[in-house]
Structure formats: C-alpha cells, structure tokens
Amino acid sequence: MIKVLYFAWVRERVGVPYEIVETQSRTVMELVEELKQKERRYEVAFSDLSAIKVAINQELCEFDTKLSGATEIAFFPPMTGG
Amino acid sequence: MRISVQLNDFDIGKELKFFNNDDTNIGAVVSFHGIVRNNCAKSLLHMDIEQYPGMTQKAISKYVEIAVERWSLYDALVIHRHGKLLLGDQIMMVATAARHRRDAFQSAEFLMDYLKSRAPFWKKEVTKDGYQWVKSVLDDESALERWT
Structure with missing residues (x-):
C-alpha cells in the first residue's frame, strides 16, 4: 500500500489531497498508467x-524510478516558491 | 542554522539581530526577503501558498547544508511562509553569514535559486475573476545550471 499525494492543480484535477493505493506497479510510470x-x-x-x-x-525522482521501498509518492506541478 | 516554514509574518530586524551574532568569525551577513507583488493586470486580491508539509523542511535543509559546506558559512537562515498572503506581505527570507561578503552573497543567491524551483511550494494568485496557479518559468530552472 502506498500513500499517494497530490498538490496544487494536480490535486484539484484528481479531486482529493491524498489516497491510499494498493498497487502491483513496479515504476512511477506504471502507477500513473494504472490510475489513468x-x-x-x-x-x-x-x-x-x-x-x-x-x-x-x-525526495524528487523520475517517472522511470522504481517503486520498491516507496511508502509515499507525490505528484505536483513544478514548484513556484521563493 | 534555522529553517522555519510558517503561517505567521516575521520581523526581519529581530531575525537578523539574533542571527548568530556571537560568532566572532563572521564578517559578512547577506539577507534577502521576497514580498507579494501585484500581477501585470494589477488585479491581485491575495495569494495562497500551498506546501507539501513533510517535504518542505527536508528539501530546504538539504540545500542549506550544501550551501553551508560549499561557502563555509557560519550560519544560515531560511523562513518561508505559506497560506493566505496579501499584497505587500513578506513571503520569505534568506540570510547567510560568512567570513567574507562574496561567500555570503553567492550562498544567498544559491539558496534563493533552489528555493524557487526545488522547495515544494506552489503559489496561487487570487483575483476578483477567480484564481490561477503561478506558472514556473524556464529562467528559474536554468538559473540552477550556474551552480552545477
């Protein structure tokens, strides 16, 4: 089980700030495809x-990063702090 | 080293006064603070800053540690606000303390560049017609290249 979080307009489009997802996906990209x-x-x-x-x-990573060891995964637009 | 992600405003004078003022090696302190400015259409009502609570502190600490090491800083301070901010409000501040001014200036700029595009904050501009998420600009991303 992975906690999936969404921020800014990604959160608005998905409709929830976070959810718990049961997945067999091996990479971030596979999880995205599964959700889509x-x-x-x-x-x-x-x-x-x-x-x-x-x-x-x-920690920032890439879409081809493996999910092994992941307890929390977050999706968001490029940051606009400062 | 102090990092604070907070809703409340801060007093720059007070922050700098207590900014490692008892270390006699420090010869230069540089500070920068950002404020909420109006948009091009001059229609900004307020700004909302969203953050990723677990990650913000971690991400900022990472870059502060890199800056301390790279420019041999004696101290560094980062304050970043989130939540609702009005026109003219202070958003954030960075301060660095070094033996010489060059290191203090460079490390402050480095921290600002990384805070802009690597710390998980997102700005939303609210106007009377609705709101829009501030888009990141390519310049912010390419600004990081000069530090690598």
Missing part, C-alpha cells in the same frame, strides 16, 4: 506528464 485507466479524472490530471513532477518518500 481507473477513472477519467486521473486521465485529465496526468494528460501532460512534462508538466508534472514526482517525489518518492519526499
């Missing part, structure tokens, strides 16, 4: 992956 097939709102949220960043266990 589940419901339309995920398809909308993940339609342009070049506009989305991902973090596993609160």
